[in-house]
Amino acid sequence: xxxxxxxxxDEENPQVKLYDRNVLNYMKxxxxxxxxxxIIVFLLLxxxxxxxxxxxxxxxxxxxxxxxxxxxxxxxxxxGVVLLGFxxxxxxxxxGIFNFLQSVMLQYIGQKILYNIRTDIFVHLxxxxxxxxxxxPVGRLVTRITSDTDAINDMFTNVLVFLVQDMLLITGTIxxxxxxxxxxxxxxxxxxxxxxxxxxIFRRYDRKAYRxxxxxxxxxxxxxxxxxxxxxxxxxxxxxxxxxxxxDNINKDYMNVSFYQLKIFSIFRxxxxxxxxxxxxxxxxxxxxxxxxxxxxxxVLFAFFNYINQLFQPIIDLSEKYDMIQSSMAAAEKIxxxxxxxxxxxxxxxxxxxxxxxxxxxxxxxxxxxxGEDWVLKDVxxxxxxxxxxxxVGATGAGKSSIISLISRLYDIQKGEILIDGINxxxxxxxxxxxxxxxVLQDVxxxxxxxxxxxxxxxxxxxxxxLKEVATYVNADKFIQKLPKKYDxxxxxxxxxxxxxxxxxxxxxxxxxxxxTILVLDEATANIDTETEQLIQDSLMKISKNRTTIIVxxxxxxxxxxxxxxxxxxxxxxxxxxxxxxxxxxxxYYKLYQLQNAKI
Numbered sequence: 180x181x182x183x184x185x186x187x188x189d190e191e192n193p194q195v196k197l198y199d200r201n202v203l204n205y206m207k208x209x210x211x212x213x214x215x216x217x218i219i220v221f222l223l224l225x226x227x228x229x230x231x232x233x234x235x236x237x238x239x240x241x242x243x244x245x246x247x248x249x250x251x252x253x254x255x256x257x258x259g260v261v262l263l264g265f266x267x268x269x270x271x272x273x274x275g276i277f278n279f280l281q282s283v284m285l286q287y288i289g290q291k292i293l294y295n296i297r298t299d300i301f302v303h304l305x306x307x308x309x310x311x312x313x314x315x316p317v318g319r320l321v322t323r324i325t326s327d328t329d330a331i332n333d334m335f336t337n338v339l340v341f342l343v344q345d346m347l348l349i350t351g352t353i354x355x356x357x358x359x360x361x362x363x364x365x366x367x368x369x370x371x372x373x374x375x376x377x378x379x380i381f382r383r384y385d386r387k388a389y390r391x392x393x394x395x396x397x398x399x400x401x402x403x404x405x406x407x408x409x410x411x412x413x414x415x416x417x418x419x420x421x422x423x424x425x426x427d428n429i430n431k432d433y434m435n436v437s438f439y440q441l442k443i444f445s446i447f448r449x450x451x452x453x454x455x456x457x458x459x460x461x462x463x464x465x466x467x468x469x470x471x472x473x474x475x476x477x478x479v480l481f482a483f484f485n486y487i488n489q490l491f492q493p494i495i496d497l498s499e500k501y502d503m504i505q506s507s508m509a510a511a512e513k514i515x516x517x518x519x520x521x522x523x524x525x526x527x528x529x530x531x532x533x534x535x536x537x538x539x540x541x542x543x544x545x546x547x548x549x550x551g552e553d554w555v556l557k558d559v560x561x562x563x564x565x566x567x568x569x570x571x572v573g574a575t576g577a578g579k580s581s582i583i584s585l586i587s588r589l590y591d592i593q594k595g596e597i598l599i600d601g602i603n604x605x606x607x608x609x610x611x612x613x614x615x616x617x618x619v620l621q622d623v624x625x626x627x628x629x630x631x632x633x634x635x636x637x638x639x640x641x642x643x644x645x646l647k648e649v650a651t652y653v654n655a656d657k658f659i660q661k662l663p664k665k666y667d668x669x670x671x672x673x674x675x676x677x678x679x680x681x682x683x684x685x686x687x688x689x690x691x692x693x694x695x696t697i698l699v700l701d702e703a704t705a706n707i708d709t710e711t712e713q714l715i716q717d718s719l720m721k722i723s724k725n726r727t728t729i730i731v732x733x734x735x736x737x738x739x740x741x742x743x744x745x746x747x748x749x750x751x752x753x754x755x756x757x758x759x760x761x762x763x764x765x766x767x768y769y770k771l772y773q774l775q776n777a778k779i
Contacts, residue, residue: 202508202515209292210335216288220340223281228347230274232355235485237267239359243478281340289336293328299518300324308523309589310549318401323517326396327510334507338500345493345500352490359479363469367462367487370454374494377454381447388440389505393513395433402429448495455491462487524591524609531606536615537565538696538727539600540586546594547581555581557750559595563743568728570738572771573747579731582747583699586729587616617690618699623682630659631666634688641692649691655684697727735772744768 210217245251245259300323312320356364406413406422413422466480540563547556556578563569571579584590585597588604597604604612625633634650635641646666650656658681662668670677677685690698720740732738739758746754746761746768754766761768 202511205515205519206331206334206511209295210288213288213291216284217340220281220284220288221343223277223284224340224344224347226277227274227281228344228351230270230277231348231489232351233270234267235482235489236355237263237270238485239476239478239482241478242481243476247477285336285340289332292335293332296328296331296514297324300328300514303518306522307520308591309584310523311520313549316401316404318399318404319397320517321404322397322400323514326400327393327514330393330507330510331514333503334511338503338507341496342500345496348493349490352486356483356486356490359482360475363462363466363475363479363483366465367458367483369461370458371494374451374454377447377450381443384443385440385447385505388436388443389509391436392433392440393506393509395429395436397513398429399433402426451491451495455487455495458487458491459484524588526608527606529606530608530611531602532608532611533600533602536696537600538615539563539565539598540697540727540729541598541601542582542595543598544595545585545592545597547578547585547590547592549590555750556585556592559747559750559752561745561752561755563727563729565727566725567742568723568730568740569743569745570730570732570741571745571747572732572735572738572768577747578750579747580701583618583701583729583731586697586699587613587618614693615696616699617693617695617697618701619683619686619690620701623679623686625670625677625682625685628670629664629666630662630668630670630685633670633685634666634692636689638693646688646692650684650688652691653684653687655681655688658684695726697729698723699729699731701731735768735775746771 241260241263245256245263248256251259304320353364353368356367402425406426413419462480462483466475466483469475470477470480542559542561545556545559546554547559548554559578559582571582573579581590585592586599586604588597588609591605599607599612626636631643631646634646643666647656650659650666659665659668730738730741735758738744741758743755744758744761745752746766748767754761754764754768756764762772
């Protein structure tokens with residue numbers, strides 16, 4: 180029995196710290212191909228910031244130079260106001276156009292980065308061994324490639340660039356305010372330290388909240404994937420209420436954590452608004468008095484009023500952006516952990532690529548465990564000669580299926596050697612090794628598409644003629660020809676519209692279409708009716724010629740023709756021989772045969 184080991188990707192205790200430089204440097208590589216685009220965006224931001232800073236100053240000029248001017252005629256005032264009005268409109272229009280260009284370019288950058296990250300994650304997942312998927316729920320991995328990548332997209336398109344824009348606007352606003360009146364500027368900015376203190380406190384709690392949220396989202400994806408996949412069992416055993424309660428608890432946990440984060444933010448946002456009103460109050464008290472005493476003009480006061488509003492808006496935005504940064508960095512941390520998790524099974528640095536593979540398989544003192552030293556196979560040794568048909572039998576959990584997984588190197592052994600044609604399979608590239616091995620499993624997986632694509636698996640080198648030939652060999656052509664669209668008949672998810680026997684026949688056709696040197700049948704006839712089994716047995720007798728065939732079966736009647744039968748018991752080889760030889764020994768095989776043929 181396999182248990183979840185400790186080294187799976189731990190959602191509760193991430194492997195890296197928030198703002199870890201390694202994470203940031205890793206994510207930076209996705210932005211590097213678009214440096215020129217970012218430079219253009221930065222230049223556009225400079226122009227946009229300039230337009231934002233110019234607006235209040237134009238109003239100051241309108242008030243001081245024309246509206247409150249005493250020595251200028253009404254006509255001149257009117258012309259000046261109209262001219263500045265047109266200038267303001269032109270600047271606002273230019274700012275809008277540049278904002279549009281910047282937005283389009285940012286979305287282009289973001290979508291390209293998103294595409295590249297998702298591609299890398301998918302390619303990386305394809306390189307991982309089956310043990311990795313044993314340790315990590317599918318829903319969690321789906322979260323990485325969906326919501327987590329969306330959060331990364333937000334970081335590049337809505338956080339980093341606008342963070343620069345907000346910093347530019349804050350810096351520019353402060354400079355303009357100091358230029359207008361440095362005393363009034365210093366008094367207006369007296370509340371900024373309070374904002375900084377609040378942000379530091381907010382950061383501490385918000386970071387924790389967002390990590391909790393990302394974890395709960397992954398749990399929801401994982402539970403949904405499991406429950407929807409197992410809906411048939413849930414309904415058959417009337418467990419809807421129990422499953423609902425489990426999902427409801429997970430959902431409530433996510434809702435409570437979300438409320439916790441919202442409470443934090445609902446305190447922080449109004450607090451920043453209060454600081455802004457406090458700054459405006461100070462401005463009215465002190466600035467208003469200075470206007471009355473003639474120290475500053477009303478235009479300067481009006482400009483300060485606008486600049487303070489303009490100053491606090493990016494400050495508030497920065498706070499909200501920090502909120503998004505928490506989400507983005509939590510997602511980046513998990514994606515980084517996934518992408519930097521090395522594959523358990525690696526290709527050799529100096530590979531051996533045999534020109535041909537004859538199909539001789541040898542196990543030498545093989546020890547294997549899925550976890551630690553919980554050995555599934557113990558000191559297993561045997562040899563299968565090219566062209567032989569060898570069957571493995573034994574009780575459930577004896578290690579039969581593990582052996583065929585090891586031949587394809589879906590897992591790596593801890594001790595011993597596995598040789599193909601005398602070459603250790605660790606020295607053969609995985610793609611080369613698996614090119615010569617075809618496996619038919621008991622639980623057939625069919626992809627959404629049609630019959631044709633499920634047989635050739637998008638390998639266009641397999642012609643329609645060969646496809647129909649192998650389908651005829653395994654007697655699949657008979658039922659396919661009865662379908663409305665024959666080989667173009669649509670296949671729904673997991674082939675749910677086809678019977679178990681029909682799916683098995685398609686799997687046989689798929690295996691044979693690739694013309695393997697080694698054919699592996701793992702309980703391939705366990706769930707097939709007697710009539711279909713007879714069809715398959717008929718075809719197997721033909722296709723196993725000149726091909727190494729390995730059969731794992733519970734039905735001993737299906738393997739009586741095998742050249743050698745290997746009996747596995749508790750991870751060890753107990754008996755070997757042909758059908759009649761093993762019956763004559765009256766050992767484990769004899770007892771299994773008697774049980775299956777006992778008359779009730």
